[in-house]
Amino acid sequence: MLRVLNDNNKLQVLLGKLLILDHSVKNPSVFVGRGNETYSMYHGNFEIGDELEERIALRRWQVKELLPEKAKLIFGNEDAAVEFALEAEDDKVKIAIRSCRGSWNRFWIRLHAASNERIYGCGEQFSELDLRGKKVPLWVSEQGVGRNKKELATFVADKFEKAGGNWYTTYFPQPTFISTRRYFCHVNDSHYMKFDFSHSSYHELECWNIPESIFIETGSSLMEVVTKQSEYLGRQPGLPKWIVDGVVLGLQGGTDIIMPKIERALEKGLKIGAIWIQDWEGKRITTFGKQLMWDWKYDSELYPDLPKLVSDLRERGIRVMGYINPFLALEGDLYKEASEKGYLIRKKDGSEYHVVVTTFPAAIVDITNPDAYNWLKEVIKTNMIGIGLSGWMADYGEYLPTDALLHSGEDAKAYHNKFPVFWAKLNREAIEEMGKLGEIVFFTRAGYTGTSAYSTLMWAGDQMVDWSLDDGLPSIIPAALSLGYSGFGLTHSDIGGYTTIKNDVISVIRSKELFIRWSSLAAFTPVMRNHEGNLPEENWQFDSDEETLLHFAKMSRIHSKLTPYLMRLIRENSEKGIPVMRHPLIHFEDDPNFFDMKYQYMLGEDLMIAPVITKGERVHEVYLPEGEWVNLWTGEEYKKGIYAVDSPLEKIPVFFRKNSTYSELFREIARL
Numbered sequence: 313m314l315r316v317l318n319d320n321n322k323l324q325v326l327l328g329k330l331l332i333l334d335h336s337v338k339n340p341s342v343f344v345g346r347g348n349e350t351y352s353m354y355h356g357n358f359e360i361g362d363e364l365e366e367r368i369a370l371r372r373w374q375v376k377e378l379l380p381e382k383a384k385l386i387f388g389n390e391d392a393a394v395e396f397a398l399e400a401e402d403d404k405v406k407i408a409i410r411s412c413r414g415s416w417n418r419f420w421i422r423l424h425a426a427s428n429e430r431i432y433g434c435g436e437q438f439s440e441l442d443l444r445g446k447k448v449p450l451w452v453s454e455q456g457v458g459r460n461k462k463e464l465a466t467f468v469a470d471k472f473e474k475a476g477g478n479w480y481t482t483y484f485p486q487p488t489f490i491s492t493r494r495y496f497c498h499v500n501d502s503h504y505m506k507f508d509f510s511h512s513s514y515h516e517l518e519c520w521n522i523p524e525s526i527f528i529e530t531g532s533s534l535m536e537v538v539t540k541q542s543e544y545l546g547r548q549p550g551l552p553k554w555i556v557d558g559v560v561l562g563l564q565g566g567t568d569i570i571m572p573k574i575e576r577a578l579e580k581g582l583k584i585g586a587i588w589i590q591d592w593e594g595k596r597i598t599t600f601g602k603q604l605m606w607d608w609k610y611d612s613e614l615y616p617d618l619p620k621l622v623s624d625l626r627e628r629g630i631r632v633m634g635y636i637n638p639f640l641a642l643e644g645d646l647y648k649e650a651s652e653k654g655y656l657i658r659k660k661d662g663s664e665y666h667v668v669v670t671t672f673p674a675a676i677v678d679i680t681n682p683d684a685y686n687w688l689k690e691v692i693k694t695n696m697i698g699i700g701l702s703g704w705m706a707d708y709g710e711y712l713p714t715d716a717l718l719h720s721g722e723d724a725k726a727y728h729n730k731f732p733v734f735w736a737k738l739n740r741e742a743i744e745e746m747g748k749l750g751e752i753v754f755f756t757r758a759g760y761t762g763t764s765a766y767s768t769l770m771w772a773g774d775q776m777v778d779w780s781l782d783d784g785l786p787s788i789i790p791a792a793l794s795l796g797y798s799g800f801g802l803t804h805s806d807i808g809g810y811t812t813i814k815n816d817v818i819s820v821i822r823s824k825e826l827f828i829r830w831s832s833l834a835a836f837t838p839v840m841r842n843h844e845g846n847l848p849e850e851n852w853q854f855d856s857d858e859e860t861l862l863h864f865a866k867m868s869r870i871h872s873k874l875t876p877y878l879m880r881l882i883r884e885n886s887e888k889g890i891p892v893m894r895h896p897l898i899h900f901e902d903d904p905n906f907f908d909m910k911y912q913y914m915l916g917e918d919l920m921i922a923p924v925i926t927k928g929e930r931v932h933e934v935y936l937p938e939g940e941w942v943n944l945w946t947g948e949e950y951k952k953g954i955y956a957v958d959s960p961l962e963k964i965p966v967f968f969r970k971n972s973t974y975s976e977l978f979r980e981i982a983r984l
Contacts, residue, residue, distance in 0.1 A: 313400060325398070330493065330494075330528075332424060344418060349363075349504065356669070357481070368391075370388035382398060391413065395409070405527075417521060420516055430907050431515070432794060432797040434485060434507060435482060436759070437790060448507045449485075450487050450729075451504050452759075453477075456469070457475050488541070489509075490534070490538065495529060496528070498527045501523035502726050504725070505517065533901065535890065535898050538889060539888050541798075542799040543889060545764045547801075547885065550882050551769065551802065552750060552752075555585055555753050556878050559840045559867075561584050561587045561854075562588045562844055564602075577854075587625065588841060589633070592618060593634070602848060605641055605644065606644065633702055633704055634696055636696065638688070639667075639669065639677075640656070642666065656678055657718065658716065660715065678719050680719045684719070685738060705754070706736065706755065707757065708758060730760060733761065737762075739766075754769070770795060771804050771806065772806070777821065777822035778809070783811075789912075790911070792891075793891075793913055796894050799889060805830075811845070824857070827854070829925075831863065831867045832923070832924075833964060835867040836871075838882060838892045838893070842864075881915070884916075895914075896914050898914075899937075918968050919967070922934040922957070922964065922966075934954070936952055940970035941968070944967060
C-alpha cells in the first residue's frame with residue numbers, strides 16, 4: 313500500500329516495499345522550467361532543439377493530506393510549485409500532477425533507482441534492449457537509415473537526404489518502462505519526452521509539458537508486471553489462423569506478374585496463407601524506386617478485376633491483403649474530394665499542408681476532424697473490405713508537422729505522437745463496424761500510448777537489406793523484445809528488409825545469404841511475410857533461384873506446422889498480454905546472463921531461438937538456461953551452458969524444452 317514518510321530532512325513515497333520518491337532539500341526529485349523548443353522535419357525525420365530558459369528545483373515540500381490510500385503533496389514555494397495527488401489501490405499508484413503556481417512548460421521527476429536494476433521498454437527500440445545508462449528521447453519519427461552515426465550508410469543518408477537517424481529514433485516510442493525491481497511506470501502525456509536512465513540512484517523523466525499523471529504498478533515477478541502493464545495499456549485481439557498458417561507472400565506488378573509467381577511457388581511446396589499486394593492501388597516510379605500511388609481504390613490497369621482475383625484466390629485457400637496510409641496523392645480523385653470538403657491538414661495561413669514523402673508531396677487527412685475521420689473510414693470499408701481484402705498494411709503515421717493547423721484546435725506538438733494511435737483506431741473501427749474483427753488483420757509500424765489497444769499487428773518497418781546491428785537483420789530482435797516489454801506482443805518484419813541503397817557512394821543490396829537467414833528467423837515469429845524492397849530488381853528475392861525458393865518453401869511449412877503452438881501463444885497474448893516473442897529474462901529473471909542479451913529470444917515458453925545475425929557465420933554461440941533442452945534439428949540434448957552450435961546456411965539454432973507438451977510437434981518439424 314501507499315506509504316508517505318515525512319520528516320524535516322526527507323520525504324519518501326513508497327508503494328509497498330518499492331521506494332518511488334526519495335526527496336530532500338539537498339537531493340530534490342521534482343523540477344519545473346521553461347523552454348522554447350524547435351522542430352525541423354524532413355521526410356519524417358526530425359531535428360529537435362530546445363532553448364532552456366530556466367530550470368528550478370522544487371526543494372521544499374508540504375504534505376497537505378495523508379490517508380491510507382491517498383495523499384496530497386506540494387513541492388515548491390510561492391514562486392513555483394507543483395501539486396501531486398496520489399491515489400493508491402493494492403499494488404498500483406496514480407500520481408496526478410498539476411501546476412499550482414507559475415506558467416511552466418517543462419517538468420522533471422526523479423524516481424528512485426537501484427544501481428543494479430535493468431530497464432526495458434520505452435516502445436520499440438531497435439538498437440538497445442536494456443536501457444540502463446541511456447538517455448532515451450520519445451518522439452514518433454521515421455527510424456532513419458542506418459541509425460548509427462559511425463556507419464557510412466547513415467553518413468550518406470544524412471548528407472544527401474537528412475535521413476540518417478540515430479540509435480534511439482523509432483516509429484513507436486512510448487513513455488513506459490519496466491524495471492527488474494518488478495514494476496512498470498507510465499507517463500500520461502503526448503508531448504516530447506526524454507527518459508534518462510544514466511544515473512545510479514535515480515531515473516530522471518523529462519516532459520515538455522506538465523504531464524497529466526504518472527502511473528506505477530508492481531508485481532511479484534517480471535511476468536506478472538508484463539501482464540499488468542498490458543492490462544493497463546490495452547491488449548491486441550487474437551489473430552485469425554489464416555495469417556499464421558503459412559507465409560504472407562509479398563508480390564506486386566499486376567495480375568499477369570503475380571499469378572505465375574504464385575503458381576510456381578505452390579508447385580515448389582510454398583505454403584501460402586495470403587498474398588500481400590502493396591500496389592493494388594497503382595504505382596509510381598521515383599528516384600527512390602518503385603513507390604505506390606496513394607489513391608485508395610484498385611488500379612484497373614494493373615489488376616483488371618481485382619475483386620474476382622480476390623474471390624478466386626480465396627476459393628483456393630489464399631487470402632489477399634493490401635496497403636493504405638493516411639496520405640493522399642495529389643494526382644488522385646480522393647485528394648480532390650477531400651480537398652473540396654476541407655478534410656486535409658492545413659498550415660497556419662489556412663492553405664493545405666503538403667508534406668514531401670521521399671521524393672513527392674502528398675496531403676494528410678486531418679483525422680482530428682470527425683467528418684474526415686469517418687470519410688477515410690468509409691473509404692476503407694468500401695474500397696478495401698468491400699472488394700474482399702482480408703487485411704492490409706496501415707503504413708506511416710509519423711509525418712504530422714508540429715506547425716500544422718488541426719481541425720480540433722489541438723496543438724500539433726501535442727497531437728504528433730497521438731496521430732498514429734488514432735490512425736490505428738480508425739482502421740480498427742472500420743473492421744469492427746463491418747463485423748470483421750478476428751477475421752481481418754491490419755498491421756502498423758508507427759505507434760504511441762494506446763496503439764496496443766487498437767492495432768491488430770505490428771511490423772518492424774523499413775530495415776536496411778544488410779547485417780548492420782542498428783538497422784539491418786539484427787535490429788528486428790530487440791525491436792520485438794522491447795515491444796513485448798511495452799505491451800505489444802504481436803509483431804513481425806519484412807523478410808529481407810526494405811531499404812536498398814545504390815548510388816555512386818554506397819551500395820547496399822540484399823544478398824541471397826541475408827534472405828535465407830532472415831526467412832529462417834521469420835519462420836519462428838508470429839507472422840511470416842516477405843517484401844520485395846524499394847528496388848526489387850536489385851534485391852535477391854524468394855524466387856531468385858531454385859535453392860532460395862525451396863528453402864523459403866520449407867520455412868513456410870515449418871511456420872505452418874507451428875500453427876497450433878503459435879495460436880495458443882497468440883491467445884495467451886490477447887488474454888494475459890504475454891508477448892509471443894519474448895525476452896528470456898521473463899522466464900528466467902534470476903539468470904544474469906539474460907540481462908544484456910538482445911539477439912536471442914524465446915518463442916513462447918518452450919522454444920529458444922538464436923538467429924544467425926552475422927554474414928558468413930556457420931557456427932553460432934548459444935546460451936541455454938536451467939533445464940533440459942533439445943536441438944530442434946539434431947535431437948541432441950543439452951543442459952545449462954554456453955555452446956558453439958553448428959549453423960549451416962539453411963538452419964539457425966533452435967532448441968525446445970524436453971518436457972514440453974509440444975515436444976512431438978517440434979520433433980515433427982525436424983522431419984519436414
